[in-house]
Amino acid sequence: MKDKCHQYADDTTLYAHCKSESLQDAVVDMQSSVRKLEEWSSEVNLLVMDLILEKLDNYFLTPYVYPSDWHADDWKRQLLTLFLLMNVGGWLLYIISASFSYMFIFDRRLMQHPLILQNQIRREIKVATCSIPFMAVPTIFIFLLEVKGYSKLYWYDRPQQTWGNFVLEIGCSVVLFLLFTDFLIYWIHRWLHHKSVYKYLHKTHHLWKVPTPYASHAFHPIDGFLQSCPYHIYPFLFPLHKIVYLSLFLAVNFWTVSIHDGDYRVPDILKPFVNGSAHHTDHHLLYNHNYGQFFTLWDRIGGSFRTPDAFNGQAPIDFINKQNIKKEE
DSSP, X not given: OOEEEEEOOTTOSOOEEEEESSHHHHHHHHHHHHHHHHHHHHHHHHHHHSHHHHHHXXXXXXXXXXXXXXXXXXXXXXXXXXXXXXXXXXXXXXXXXXXXXHHHTSOGGGGGSXXXXXXXXXXXXXXXXXXXXXXXXXXXXXXXXXXTTOSSEEOOOXXXXXXXXXXXXXXXXXXXXXXXXXXXXXXXXXXXXXXXXXXXXXXXXXXXXXXXXXXXXXXXXXXXXXXXXXXXXXXXXXXXXXXXXXXXXXXXXXXXXXXXXXXXXXXGGGTTTBOOHHHHHHHHHHSSSOOXXXXXXHHHHHTOOOOOGGGGTOSHHHHHHHHHHXXXX
């Protein structure tokens, strides 16, 4: 008896139309459809989690770099690829975002400030460029764990969930991520200012009293890695959508550049809450205030908050303006 059967799996849109000679054939066809669904689901997961790795492997590393018999799923090969990606991609992200900020946002009159070092920008770029490979070494092991599925990063369709609930879930994840990482970075940053470790690790970043956007990644490598740890710890403790994680990773890098860009403008309503460039400039100048990364909350709780001089007309750029007025007189 010939039947027409319609097969569905896990409420997805996967559909198969078949003619079966027997119940056994129908079962075989259904199992085949389920296997195809699993393969499709796995491919989607791969494309999201390892999109860059896959593209690099398919179009560059496999045909031109790695031996043909070195399987793409080998953890040693993935580790090496992540190291190359962290160095090349990380440096490009740094230099492009910092250069954009320097050209279009940073007030280049600040380069006249007496606290600007000789050849400062070149020195900032040199420190960052030398540090990125060393920061990459421990970071790639964390990324490998994420690639192998040990974190709580997720990617899946939820057909029974409304868009409203999905957006709410993502929004809550972003808020929790920012609050969690800001809390940890505050205390890590404050510890880096302790006299027993400051001169060995964090002093490098404070060479730039009046920073430029290129100072954003100019850290001692251990310092840079320690301050990045909260971003890596979060997805091992809390569920986080993979696209959101990637977006936050990029946003954090842009934010790090922005708090070194000398643009002190903040909407009045946000001034009590957001730790922006004005706060961080005072941190570079005064050392023991405004340790926060995104918000002023933990500086207020920890007693290290200071209203930025920029809000009182005493920012480094105000000094330059006054000097220029005197020259004109």
